[in-house]
Amino acid sequence: MDLTVNNSTTAATLVTVFAELQDGRFVAKVMPETDVPYTPYFENELDQVIVYIAPNDEQLQAILAALNERRLPFGDLQNYGAAGGGTSTIPV
Secondary structure (H helix, E strand, C coil), X not given: CEEEEEECCCCCCEEEEEEEXXXXXXXXXXXXXXXXXXXXXXXXXXXXXXXXXXXXXXXXXXXXXXXXXXXXXXXXXXXXXXXCCCEEEEEC
């Protein structure tokens, strides 16, 4: 199933921080771009990516489910999003 998610816009640059944790789970947090830390955001993370998408809660849960069920490769997240608006279609 494909999920259409809004990309970030220059008027309100929200990003989604995704991380893979040491226990194999994936977590995410939507936040303003200016709040993204220069250090790991989540405890016990192995890897972190910042994606220029602004999903609602339901969309974020669908993306996380796809990651945790290994239907969406973590490395593919960087293929989605943009800071100039529009949408991204993510296979969940």
